[in-house]
Amino acid sequence: MTTQPLREAVDVLARVGREAGLDEGAVRAEGMALAAAVLERATDAMAMAQAWGQTFGRPAVDYFEMVPRGRRYGSIPTTLLGTLLAESSPRAHGYAVALADVATAACTVPGADADSVGRAAVAARTQLAAAGVSGHSTADTPVHPPPTPDRGHGVHAPTPDRGRGLPQDPGALSQWSQELLHRAQEQGDRVRQMLGEMGRLGQAGGPGGQVPPYPPGTAYPDPAAGAPDPPATSPDQVVTQPPPEGTPEPEPQEPPEPERSVEELLAELDALIGLTRVKAEIHRQVAVLKMDARRQEAGLRVATLTRHLVFVGNPGTGKTTVARLVGGIYRALGLLSKGQLVEVDRSELVAGYLGQTAAKTAEVVKSALGGVLFIDEAYSLNGDQYGKEAIDTLVKEMEDHRDDLVVIVAGYPEPMAEFVSMNPGLESRFRTIIEFDDYSDDELVAIQRVLAERMDYDVAEEATERFREILAATPRGPSFGNGRFSRNLLEAAIGRHAWRLRDVDEPTVEDLRTLRREDFEDRDLVDTTVAPVAHADPAQDDVATQDDQPAEDDR
Incomplete structure (x- = not known):
């Protein structure tokens, strides 16, 4: 089983962070720490450290240094996401989605288990909820969105409402976890299909597609x-087709959240x-x-x-x-x-x-x-x-x-x-x-x-x-x-x-x-x-x- 999906997810996170004006090295470190924490309690810690190190071209010892940092992100927004939110950055939503994708992609690393899925799900929802994300925005999602797998029958090309739309089924997140664990037992190209399935986690909300308010x-x-009144969140951005080649990409305009x-x-x-x-x-x-x-x-x-x-x-x-x-x-x-x-x-x-x-x-x-x-x-x-x-x-x-x-x-x-x-x-x-x-x-x-x-x-x-x-x-x-x-x-x-x-x-x-x-x-x-x-x-x-x-x- 390849570790490429995780590496690609961190690459996307780095791009989104760079576009948001963040230091790319700090962004990559944050993504690697989040992935390490998702994989922390796998059965064979040394094998997991080596797989993580192979993914990012880092010595295995760095894995053990990253775990305590990433562990925080199961319960609180990452440091850089917190900075973007404090600055009312229009890129905060996209950065949260990219973090969620990193957490879910970590489950494709060989040795990831049921515990990893649970930690990935919690960490992903933590980042999404902190940013008030209830969907992906074109400006901040991967240039090539992952395909949505058709269970057992190959891969369908993405359409405007597949691979990006919010699941309306309140059990969508659980469904994703089952799919992921089932596919994690398979080899080769199926991992690519898992990545497509995991892309849906970054869009999963609660009942009716809503993200928890807190x-x-x-x-x-x-x-x-x-419960106190939940903090106001910005409206979802509309998914649009990319502009013609050579057209400068306009900066997304989102009203800042009221203090x-x-x-x-x-x-x-x-x-x-x-x-x-x-x-x-x-x-x-x-x-x-x-x-x-x-x-x-x-x-x-x-x-x-x-x-x-x-x-x-x-x-x-x-x-x-x-x-x-x-x-x-x-x-x-x-x-x-x-x-x-x-x-x-x-x-x-x-x-x-x-x-x-x-x-x-x-x-x-x-x-x-x-x-x-x-x-x-x-x-x-x-x-x-x-x-x-x-x-x-x-x-x-x-x-x-x-x-x-x-x-x-x-x-x-x-x-x-x-x-x-x-x-x-x-x-x-x-x-x-x-x-x-x-x-x-x-x-x-x-x-x-x-x-x-x-x-x-x-x-x-x-x-x-x-x-x-x-x-x-x-x-x-x-x-x-x-x-x-x-x-x-x-x-x-x-x-x-x-x-x-x-x-x-x-x-x-x-x-x-x-x-x-x-x-x-x-x-x-x-x-x-x-x-x-x-x-x-x-x-x-x-x-x-x-x-x-x-x-x-x-x-």
Whole structure:
């Protein structure tokens, strides 16, 4: 089986990113990281690393470095997509579609399995929903759209409503997963047909072809709280024929999304599952900032307050989701010009040699100007000269750009306290600490249901009972994944659901939508989701809410 579909999908992503004014190298890195995360829990990790490396002409060791970065994109928009959205770029929709195609194309790599399909489906929908995509636009789709396969009877040429139109069947995404798994057992030219099938995932919406209104995140909306008004999205672009050769391609004209008000963003915060103490603290911060603005308008003195924050808590507790909302709130208050979120960890700040780290850190800060720089496991910068160089550079950049940059550092409570106290420059800037509590079993069940609904799945009662049994048997320690744990089991169940129905010729809509107990039953499924949590990757905590989906974020 060839890996060419994945390579081609990343090539398309690079073209779309280049047309959007993004750095091509950064775009390719983002696509490769997303693909690595989709393939992460395949049975033979080394074989998967080698297949990934062969696809992109990279050493296999790079695969293991890329996985933690790409893992975030199962629950939050990628960094570059977030930048395009913050700038109201007309290319954001096309970039999201190209990212979804990369996620689905990763499933054609030899060794990809049912779990890979589940992760690909969730990651693809995460990117599409973040951009409000409900269809492809001509300007940003591949020059040669993939054909739509006719199951078992060759390939049909694309037509205006085939290979591009939205599936109206609410079970379309599940149908795609089944097709993919079935075809993944075959060889040769069938992979090309799979790519055509996968092209439909980038267009799959919920009932009636609609994409869920909320971008995924670790913090999930609380159904009992009442859903806030969803963010407005731009209308779909009309598919047209390409202009005659030599005619300059006009820039797509899409009205920018209206900026959301502080009240709308706070309503979204309040709708997240759990996070009671976090919500109260954010409301308090907003009240203080609003009062400061009024005092300034009245010509009164204002206390010098730092806007930088420390988020402490275990993985998967919604930190990334809340960080994104903070960026939007600060923008709505006029404290930031864009409000985008750029999430990084030590590996993205520290270079291989002294002297290079300062430049690398400064470049990361530059990408976050106007928004929020979110540093996960920030305490990993302690303890060596490379990390010290990154911290010193960060402190200087925070001072130089204090009027248009907010930095949020996150991690476990005790290491974070030590991190902040190690450097006077940090201690003076990080004075507000917000604590994120673990989720209860009921909250984790609610989070999984929210995620499933976004994917257009129903979780049967017996499946929920099985999930509760797994929760009861899972140790709760500092490395427990919280919202991410819910998402991981859901991803694996989606893959097993597709495998269970792979030979059903005419499944009903209920079959396509319903996750049953057996989809959560396999012991290997539980092992693959619990094991990674035991070595929690904070960069991925966004899994539970609106970022990981609202709870998704889990930082």
